[in-house]
Amino acid sequence: MINTSATIAGVSFKNPIVMASGTFGFGREYGRLYDVSLLGGISGKGLTLHAKAGNPGIRVYETPSGMLNSVGLENPGVEAFLAKELPYWETLDTARIVNLGGNTLADYVLGAELIQRDADARLLAGNPAVDMIELNISCPNVKEGGIAFGIKTPAAQEVVRAVRAATSLPLAVKLSPNAEDIAEMAVMCEAEGADAVSLINTISGMKIDVRRRRSVFNNLYAGLSGPAIKPVALRMVHQVSRRVSIPVIGMGGITSATDIIEFIMAGATVIQVGTYNFMNLRAGSTLVEELQQFMKEENISSLDEIRGIV
Amino acid sequence: MATVISNERLAEGVYHLAVEGGNSGEMGQFYMLRAWGAYPLLSRPLSIHQVNDNGVEFLYHVVGEGTEILAGLNPGDPVELEGPFGTGFPQVEGKVALVGGGIGIAPLYYCAQKLPGSDIYLGFSREPFRTEAFRPLAAELTVDVGGLILDSVDFSAYDHIFVCGPHPMLKAAQLKGTAADSAGKRPDVYLSLENRMACGIGACLVCSVSCKDGQRKACADGPVFLAEEVLFHD
Numbered sequence A: 001m002i003n004t005s006a007t008i009a010g011v012s013f014k015n016p017i018v019m020a021s022g023t024f025g026f027g028r029e030y031g032r033l034y035d036v037s038l039l040g041g042i043s044g045k046g047l048t049l050h051a052k053a054g055n056p057g058i059r060v061y062e063t064p065s066g067m068l069n070s071v072g073l074e075n076p077g078v079e080a081f082l083a084k085e086l087p088y089w090e091t092l093d094t095a096r097i098v099n100l101g102g103n104t105l106a107d108y109v110l111g112a113e114l115i116q117r118d119a120d121a122r123l124l125a126g127n128p129a130v131d132m133i134e135l136n137i138s139c140p141n142v143k144e145g146g147i148a149f150g151i152k153t154p155a156a157q158e159v160v161r162a163v164r165a166a167t168s169l170p171l172a173v174k175l176s177p178n179a180e181d182i183a184e185m186a187v188m189c190e191a192e193g194a195d196a197v198s199l200i201n202t203i204s205g206m207k208i209d210v211r212r213r214r215s216v217f218n219n220l221y222a223g224l225s226g227p228a229i230k231p232v233a234l235r236m237v238h239q240v241s242r243r244v245s246i247p248v249i250g251m252g253g254i255t256s257a258t259d260i261i262e263f264i265m266a267g268a269t270v271i272q273v274g275t276y277n278f279m280n281l282r283a284g285s286t287l288v289e290e291l292q293q294f295m296k297e298e299n300i301s302s303l304d305e306i307r308g309i310v
Numbered sequence B: 001m002a003t004v005i006s007n008e009r010l011a012e013g014v015y016h017l018a019v020e021g022g023n024s025g026e027m028g029q030f031y032m033l034r035a036w037g038a039y040p041l042l043s044r045p046l047s048i049h050q051v052n053d054n055g056v057e058f059l060y061h062v063v064g065e066g067t068e069i070l071a072g073l074n075p076g077d078p079v080e081l082e083g084p085f086g087t088g089f090p091q092v093e094g095k096v097a098l099v100g101g102g103i104g105i106a107p108l109y110y111c112a113q114k115l116p117g118s119d120i121y122l123g124f125s126r127e128p129f130r131t132e133a134f135r136p137l138a139a140e141l142t143v144d145v146g147g148l149i150l151d152s153v154d155f156s157a158y159d160h161i162f163v164c165g166p167h168p169m170l171k172a173a174q175l176k177g178t179a180a181d182s183a184g185k186r187p188d189v190y191l192s193l194e195n196r197m198a199c200g201i202g203a204c205l206v207c208s209v210s211c212k213d214g215q216r217k218a219c220a221d222g223p224v225f226l227a228e229e230v231l232f233h234d
Helices: A078-090 A105-124 A153-166 A182-191 A227-241 A257-265 A283-297 B065-071 B108-114 B131-137 B167-182
Strands: A006-008 A011-013 A017-019 A041-043 A060-063 A066-069 A095-100 A132-136 A171-174 A196-199 A203-206 A221-225 A248-251 A270-273 B002-011 B014-020 B030-034 B044-047 B055-061 B078-085 B096-101 B119-124 B140-145 B160-164 B188-192 B208-211 B214-217 B224-226
Touching (some): A095 A105, A132 A153, A221 A227, A270 A283, B044 B055
Parallel strands (some): A017 A270, A132 A171, A248 A270
Antiparallel strands (some): A060 A066, A203 A221
């Protein structure tokens, strides 16, 4: 019997495959293609307190083995999510993670409070609620907030501390590879009471249209994701998992069972799949199957056997 | 997995691809196609040119690495198809004009089959293609090379106008729809938008379109929109 399960702050994941924020909507679209309850978890589209229209102009550009995106956190806002999307999540048998962004410290706190209040009411009524908040202090595509909080540890500390005080839900903090010192950032998160850290968000990148002599993106820079960033992500997960005792949620360019195993061997408790969802719309079900197969072939009965062994 | 039946070059950089596999779809919907491994990363959205009993056909223009690979496909080659996706043109009654510019004629062939008796307007900046296939389906066929096909269309003569073509043409069609409105006859003008996509199913928000009622998704809410709903920024 192969055991792929993992637990983070009391939240059970039936397998380590979690869909990454921004690549999976709220799961509904992929739910038409396969049973998303097969997944370990879903991290929903990044939310801000109020609805956001996102960035104008080109929002995606392919690069060798990667993709630059400049979506800019287009989202319906926390309240619309709770009213319109969470009822769908209730029907799913998978860990429900809300990814929370913000423009200001107050936005983060108010957003977290709304989510907490909703979770309290749902749990009181005996209904499933949000299982975890993933705090996004690392979106490179928004001018205010986002990455501004994710580069310098003192600025991040202020956000983590305020959100930690605003919610008792399990809290993961999503870290940026653009942080000045990602390991120091993770240590700070643990000290401030975060239950996990997830990494890495996209790497800030650029593409120039040489004929038009300008960046293809209105925002100049964009976030690089996909297989191109996997070696960097893996190294950072390895570094961070050696510095903290809270679980690490690893992500960056995962497209196969062996990629998942690499991240687990580097120390990740669960992993997230992002850009691969665009390369293979059935990425979730493909990976669940491949992981079982790989573990069988390699005689791995539980991921605990190999976690952090490198 | 689908299989290539034929992949015929029609003009400079323009191909007609027929595959056996997917055999469903409404006019104006699209499929995500992929005939490669990990790179290029994203699949390519191609609108349905025609659906037949055992497969689906596409017209495409070679613009980058993905479509270049598609152009090299031979009969028997495998191709991955996901779809049909999107909200296409509505089934309408009344007098209809189908207006296509360049590769924008692609989705209109299926419309012409579903809406017999439509007037069809096809515009090309250079070498025309596929025009003779449209002829038996049209009440009247107008082909223009080198000019502006919209100049040939009297918007006040129609109840419904379906337009697909380059961005400036769509903007111009929106303006002509508004002008016809003020002239008394108000056609419903539908535009099929083209946009970069990553997922094609409404999850990634890469293909957002600014509309009067907020941000909509070209892949799921569109690619077909009522012209009056779309806000063109440039």
